Amino acid sequence: LSILLFNDNSPVEHLSPLDRGLAYGDGVFETILAVNGELIWWSEHWQRLISGAQRLGITSPSEQLIYQAALQLAGVKRCVIKVILTRGVGGRGYAPTAGSVSTIVSMHPAPEILKSPVKIRWCQTPISQQPALAGLKHLNRLENVVARSEWQDEVFFEGLMSDLSDNVICATSANLFIYSKQRWLTPSLNLSGICGLTRQWLLDNIGNISVEPICHSDVENADAIFLCNSVRGMMEVSHLESLALPKTSFFNEINMKFLNRNPAFLTE
Amino acid sequence: LSILLFNDNSPVEHLSPLDRGLAYGDGVFETILAVNGELIWWSEHWQRLISGAQRLGITSPSEQLIYQAALQLAGVKRCVIKVILTRGVGGRGYAPTAGSVSTIVSMHPAPEILKSPVKIRWCQTPISQQPALAGLKHLNRLENVVARSEWQDEVFFEGLMSDLSDNVICATSANLFIYSKQRWLTPSLNLSGICGLTRQWLLDNIGNISVEPICHSDVENADAIFLCNSVRGMMEVSHLESLALPKTSFFNEINMKFLNRNPAFLTE
Numbered sequence: 367l368s369i370l371l372f373n374d375n376s377p378v379e380h381l382s383p384l385d386r387g388l389a390y391g392d393g394v395f396e397t398i399l400a401v402n403g404e405l406i407w408w409s410e411h412w413q414r415l416i417s418g419a420q421r422l423g424i425t426s427p428s429e430q431l432i433y434q435a436a437l438q439l440a441g442v443k444r445c446v447i448k449v450i451l452t453r454g455v456g457g458r459g460y461a462p463t464a465g466s467v468s469t470i471v472s473m474h475p476a477p478e479i480l481k482s483p484v485k486i487r488w489c490q491t492p493i494s495q496q497p498a499l500a501g502l503k504h505l506n507r508l509e510n511v512v513a514r515s516e517w518q519d520e521v522f523f524e525g526l527m528s529d530l531s532d533n534v535i536c537a538t539s540a541n542l543f544i545y546s547k548q549r550w551l552t553p554s555l556n557l558s559g560i561c562g563l564t565r566q567w568l569l570d571n572i573g574n575i576s577v578e579p580i581c582h583s584d585v586e587n588a589d590a591i592f593l594c595n596s597v598r599g600m601m602e603v604s605h606l607e608s609l610a611l612p613k614t615s616f617f618n619e620i621n622m623k624f625l626n627r628n629p630a631f632l633t634e
Numbered sequence: 635l636s637i638l639l640f641n642d643n644s645p646v647e648h649l650s651p652l653d654r655g656l657a658y659g660d661g662v663f664e665t666i667l668a669v670n671g672e673l674i675w676w677s678e679h680w681q682r683l684i685s686g687a688q689r690l691g692i693t694s695p696s697e698q699l700i701y702q703a704a705l706q707l708a709g710v711k712r713c714v715i716k717v718i719l720t721r722g723v724g725g726r727g728y729a730p731t732a733g734s735v736s737t738i739v740s741m742h743p744a745p746e747i748l749k750s751p752v753k754i755r756w757c758q759t760p761i762s763q764q765p766a767l768a769g770l771k772h773l774n775r776l777e778n779v780v781a782r783s784e785w786q787d788e789v790f791f792e793g794l795m796s797d798l799s800d801n802v803i804c805a806t807s808a809n810l811f812i813y814s815k816q817r818w819l820t821p822s823l824n825l826s827g828i829c830g831l832t833r834q835w836l837l838d839n840i841g842n843i844s845v846e847p848i849c850h851s852d853v854e855n856a857d858a859i860f861l862c863n864s865v866r867g868m869m870e871v872s873h874l875e876s877l878a879l880p881k882t883s884f885f886n887e888i889n890m891k892f893l894n895r896n897p898a899f900l901t902e
Contacts (some may be wrong), residue, residue: 369651381656383637383649383738389719390775391659422776423783450656453779460775460782460806470651492901494762495798498780507658507728508690511721512766514728515691530763538728 370435370593372469373454375428384435385468387452393468394418395450399476399597399630400440401522405447407596408433410563415451418502421464424453427469439473446474446597450505468505474548479633483604486537486593488582489513493527493535495557503560514538523601526585526615529558534580541565542580544588545616548574551584564594564624567623572623590616599631600624636699637884638703640737641722653736655720658728659773661736662686663718667744667865667898668708673715675864676701678831683688683719691730692721695737698719707741712743714865718773723829745865747901751872752791754861757781761795761803763825771828782806791869792861794853801850808861808869811834811843812853813884818843819852821833832862832892839895840888858884867899868892 369376386392396411405411412433433481437445450470456463481486491513499506513527522564536542541562543552552569555579557560562607569575585591589612590601604610625632639646654660664679673679680701684694704715718738724731759781767774781795792805803821804810810828811820820837822845823829837843853859857880859871870885872878893900 371651380648381651383639384740385656386739386779388653388656388720389648389773390779391773392776392779395657403798405725419864422780450651450658460778461786464781470656472652491766492764494764496760496762496777497798498759499776504776505657505659508660508767508772508774509652509764510728511660511730512690515730518729523700547755591800 368439368473370429370439371472372427372435374466375431379547381468382455383469384455385452386454386456387450387468387505389508391452392422392462393452393505394422394503395448398436398447400445400447402443402584403440403629404435404630405433405436405440407563408436410566411596412573414503414561415449418504419451421502422453423621424451424506427451427466427467432471433468435471439471440481446476446519448474449471452505458464473512480598480601482603484593485521485605486526486603487517487522487607488522489516489525489527489538491516491527492530493558495531497557500557501555501561510538511534526580528582532581533558534582534585535559537593538600540593543568543575543592544580544585544595545590545614546566546584546588546627550620551580552577553580554578562594563596564599567628568594568620568624571627572620585597590614592621636707636741637705638727638739640695640699642734643699650723651740652723653720654722654724655718655736655773657829660690660730661692661718661773661777662690662771663773665714665865666704666715666769668704668713668715671708672898673701673704673708675831676704678834679717679864682771682829682831683717686772687719688833689770690721690772691734694721695719695735696751699737700737707739708778712744714744716740716742717771720773742881746808748866748869751870752861752893753789753873754792754794754871755785755790755875756796757784757806759784759795760798761818761826763797763799765825768825768827768831769823778806796850800849801826802850802853803827805861808863808866810848811836811860812848812856813854813882814856814860816889817821819848820845821847830862831864832867835896836862836888836892840891860885860889865895878888
């Protein structure tokens with residue numbers, strides 16, 4: 367058993383091929399780390415899911431129902447639970463209809479644990495500026511797919527995406543932090559990108575992190591770089607293409623603070 | 635019977651809820667007018683579908699198979715056949731996998747026939763600039779959904795979308811043409827929008843149409859405006875919000891040329 371489907375708050379057998387999630391990417395999703403049957407940051411994931419849905423005018427299902435479904439699937443030591451919420455079936459045409467929403471809860475293997483800092487690259491595929499959708503973890507992820515398809519080798523763990531105005535926004539599936547001029551910076555996400563939960567935790571709990579536009583040269587001249595997302599936690603970057611980052615303690619300091627408060631991400 | 639599903643070239647019963655079309659909008663689609671069992675512009679639709687798929691690195695199914703499926707569903711006087719092609723099931727993660735593609739062929743009612751020219755409005759929701767996807771009829775259509783949700787009344791038939799640089803690109807589900815300075819203009823689609831088949835037919839068959847950037851004031855000062863798509867054909871605009879367009883023969887002239895060569899769009 368690895369997938370549970372709901373139409374509003376009722377279990378269903380199959381996803382309709384007329385679902386607006388497929389037709390238009392008309393929905394939002396979350397990917398949640400589960401460790402020993404515990405759903406890490408469930409409340410934060412749920413809040414982001416329903417606030418994203420509200421922003422799109424999509425009704426929310428019962429939290430209790432979806433939480434129980436997620437728990438039911440999370441019965442291995444370490445896995446990822448994905449929750450997709452769509453506007454459901456609504457005919458042909460962009461105008462949103464007040465139909466029943468669809469929720470898809472599925473279980474996936476946890477990603478392999480990183481043994482060492484990662485090498486990253488620049489993506490050529492730009493990330494689009496769209497203030498109407500910026501920050502949302504919505505289902506329109508084709509530009510991430512195209513960016514991620516730029517490389518197949520295993521040398522590079524991730525790629526950084528920039529908008530058409532030279533703002534570096536994120537990696538294909540993680541937020542970006544750089545240490546520069548004696549402080550941590552992370553890109554503003556008013557026009558592009560996803561407001562990640564690990565990013566938000568750091569902003570809420572670590573002092574002196576600045577949210578501001580970051581350009582290519584800021585990244586190339588950084589004293590330290592890390593990526594983060596709510597499945598892998600914090601990922602130190604050792605190389606930006608052929609550039610080796612200086613050896614500093616900046617990452618270890620912030621990572622220790624993170625792991626002390628979020629031990630589920632400890633992976634010894 | 636109104637939906638047929640295929641996995642590569644084999645019929646299947648159900649769409650997987652792990653399909654990348656749902657997860658990421660990782661696919662392309664066509665909406666095809668069918669009149670008395672004939673699929674209008676089939677070859678052009680198919681070519682656009684597979685060239686879009688190729689641009690995304692998605693394998694194409696058998697044309698003969700999908701054509702027969704579409705024909706089988708098109709057995710009413712006037713309807714719309716939608717064909718969705720996705721990268722299929724591919725686990726969790728943006729990196730494209732070489733799995734089996736999914737094709738969904740479905741039949742929908744034809745839209746109501748327009749009795750008179752239409753009123754249109756400006757959308758506040760911008761259309762994003764994304765050269766990596768511009769022109770493609772891909773499944774990431776959430777910005778169209780959000781734009782179309784700006785109005786519910788029936789006064790306005792369509793809304794025009796502009797990018798963040800004041801370029802007017804299209805309506806939520808149609809291309810835009812304006813008559814200005816003694817010639818027809820249509821927006822360039824290098825950064826945004828869908829290369830519509832009716833737009834392309836007009837560019838290929840009507841002389842002296844210019845493809846160039848169009849700004850708000852160009853539209854507001856136009857002598858004539860029409861929208862077009864391959865389901866409805868050509869749609870004359872009478873009003874842009876409260877602005878009544880001048881009475882001219884420019885639209886009728888180009889529409890007659892279009893209908894003479896494309897009588898399927900005649901709807902007396």
